[in-house]
Amino acid sequence: MARVFDHVLIIMFENEYRSYVMANPYMRWLAGQGIDMANYHGAMHPSQTNYIASxxxxxxxxxxxxxxxxxGSGAVLDAKCIVDLMQPAEGAAPISWKAYMENYVGELTWVAQPPYYTKHNPFYMFDxxxxxxxxxxxxxxxxxxxxxxxxxxxxxxAWLTPNIWNDGHYLRGTKFAPNIRYLLVNQIADWxxxxxxGPAGLNFPGPESxxxxxxxxxxxxxxxxxESVPGGSSYEGPNQIYTVLLxxxxxxxxGTVIREGYNHYSLLRTIEDNFGLGTLGTNDAASGPMRFLRGEHFSWSNPANLAPPHVGDDGTYVPLATTTGIVLGTYSDRAYMVSQGDGTDAAAYWNSFDGARWTDxxxxxxxxxxxxPMAMAGTRSALTLVYFDAGGVLSFVTYTDASGWGTPAAVPGANASVAPVALASFADEQELLLVFHTAAGLASMTYADGAWSRPTAIVAANVxxxxxxxxxxxxxxGNLLLLVYVD
Structure with missing residues (x-):
């Protein structure tokens, strides 16, 4: 895969909602000079976690x-980081890298005094x-x-961390962050x-860069x-941050605005893919890169018939049955479809799609x-179909690449009414959540490591x-599961 960019420079600032930053005239102008990532989020709180995640x-x-x-033992982190991909311990380094730290003290020691703070140097953390x-x-x-x-x-x-004042963490010359946030944003914009x-710096953006x-x-x-609150401290609202690609x-x-969701893991994956580094096998591996940089954008294709249809009892081809239901799920880089016949043909049929062709x-x-009704979802280890069997019992069956479709079994203890069900993966695609109707209302169960949890009544407001x-x-x-229903 050809590189989209030959160099990347990441500049990370501190602790501001996107809306606060966009209120500054220069930062708003800067967002208009490139791609405004309008739905970009940090990975976690507090600061250091985001540097490590990046x-x-x-x-x-x-x-x-x-x-x-x-x-613990006093050891630094023994996890792999992007440096291990860019500069392997053995063999030729695929790409060059440097981390530029403003007011760097010149050695890897823990510093928590202005103007340089080690917690904003992600490369310090790794053994x-x-x-x-x-x-x-x-x-x-x-x-x-x-x-x-x-x-x-x-x-x-290239990674650039400004000092504790130029990154907007504290007011210049102090260790104080005011509640009036525009003062810090203005400080960032000015630097x-x-x-x-500026002209004495990178002279960027523009043709004379x-x-x-x-x-x-x-x-x-x-x-x-x-935000500090009485009795402790907390973070308010979504972790949405200003990010612009220039x-x-x-x-x-x-003037381009991207409204799809991205985060620090997405940026890491974008860099890995661009330079052909592979992944670290952590959240970067499961994150989508910024494909729009390659000119790839999501769009609906023209409708197409699914072929071939299934064969009826008389040996002739019949159209795909859609009257009763179709469910779709993804597993192991394929989409799987299970369809239910209508009327006299209420049997289940399945096929899969690799992005180019449907199987028979x-x-x-x-x-x-x-x-x-049916529902289907995949985890990293299996595809699971939930359905009501011929006797009206809520049942499930799993599919793996190694074993194919397994033996169906009842969902234990569900006592579900024959009504719509919903199924989704979560926890980094390692668990499933099932929601179904009972005589008393809605209930949910989780499925992980081959076992179902006990049913739990959903008693949120109005449910x-x-x-x-x-x-x-x-x-x-993200870290939420959204349930949509009719009240």
Whole structure:
């Protein structure tokens, strides 16, 4: 796969909601100079978790802004990070990289005093970096960035962390963050416009930019705003942050707004895919890259018939039965469809789609006759179909690449009414949630490691008022599961 960009420069600022940043005239103008990522989110709270997530594709068990070595054995993180992909311990490095830290102290030690804070240096955290002098040497002061560019030595991957004032964490010259957030946003904008992007800096964006050709610049924040409250502290609202993609790439058209959801894991995956690095096998592997940079955009195709249809009892082809129901689920990079015949043909049929062709439709003989609604969803390990069998019992059957369709069984303890059901995967595609009707209302069960949980009544506000037999739809959105029903 050809590279879309030859260099990437990531600049990470601190602790602001997207709306606060967009209220600043310069930051709003800057968003209009490239691709405004209008639905981009941080990975977690607090700050340090987002820096670690950006490098490792996971939180690595870190939940605070404290030195990771302060807990447990005192060791730094032993997880893999993007450095392990960019600069392998053995063999030729596929790409070059450097981390530019403003006011860097020159050594990998924990610093929590202005102007440099180690918690904003994601590469400090990992043993695979700290234990390798060649990797440590690639963490340098931010002043080196302009020197490297002038010498024609800008790395393929460049990370820039401004100091604790220029990144908007504290008011300049203090250790204080005011509740009036525009003061910090203005501070960020002033540094970005007049120093880093100014004529004496990168002279960017524009035709006279000092950056090498085909460079992607990512201006982003670690997380959304932090608010103190009496008796403790909390984070309010969604973790939505300002992020803009800039540069001379063909795909970067000024004024473009992307409203699909992305986050730090998506950015990591985009960089991995662009440079052919593979993945770390963590959340980056399950995240979608920014395909629009390759000119790929989601759109509905023209309708097409599914072929071939199934064969009836008389040996002739008959149209795909759709009167009673069709369900679709994904597993192991394929889409699977189970359809139920109508009228005299209430048997189950299945086929799959690899993105280009549908397989021949086959009878799902182990299931036999279906007497009610169905639902289907996949996890990393299996595809699961939930349905009502010929006797009206809520049942399930699983499919794996290794074993095909298994033996159906009743969903234990469900006592479900023959009515619509909903099924969705969650927990990083490792578990399933099933929602179904009972005589008392809606109930749910989870399925993980081959076992169902006990049924749990859904007693949220107004759910007890659900219309009997209401259609149900269930989907995962970030760390939420959304249930849609008719009250």
């Amino acid at each position: 490098a490792a594709g996971q939180l690595c068990g870190v939940t605070s802004d404290d030195d990771p070595r302060a807990a 695979s970096v700290q234990s390798d002098p060649a990797r440590v040497a690639r963490i340098v002061d931010a002043k080196q960035l302009l020197r490297d560019i002038a010498a024609g030595e800008m790395p393929n991957y 970005l416009e007049h120093e880093l992007f 000092k950056l090498p050709a085909n460079t992607l610049v990512v201006v982003t924040f670690d997380e959304a705003d932090y 540069g001379d790439l063909d795909a970067i058209v000024p 439709q086959q009878a799902l003989t182990s299931v036999g006759t279906i007497s009610g 007890s008022q659900v219309m009997p037999g209401s259609s149900l739809a269930l989907a995962e959105l």
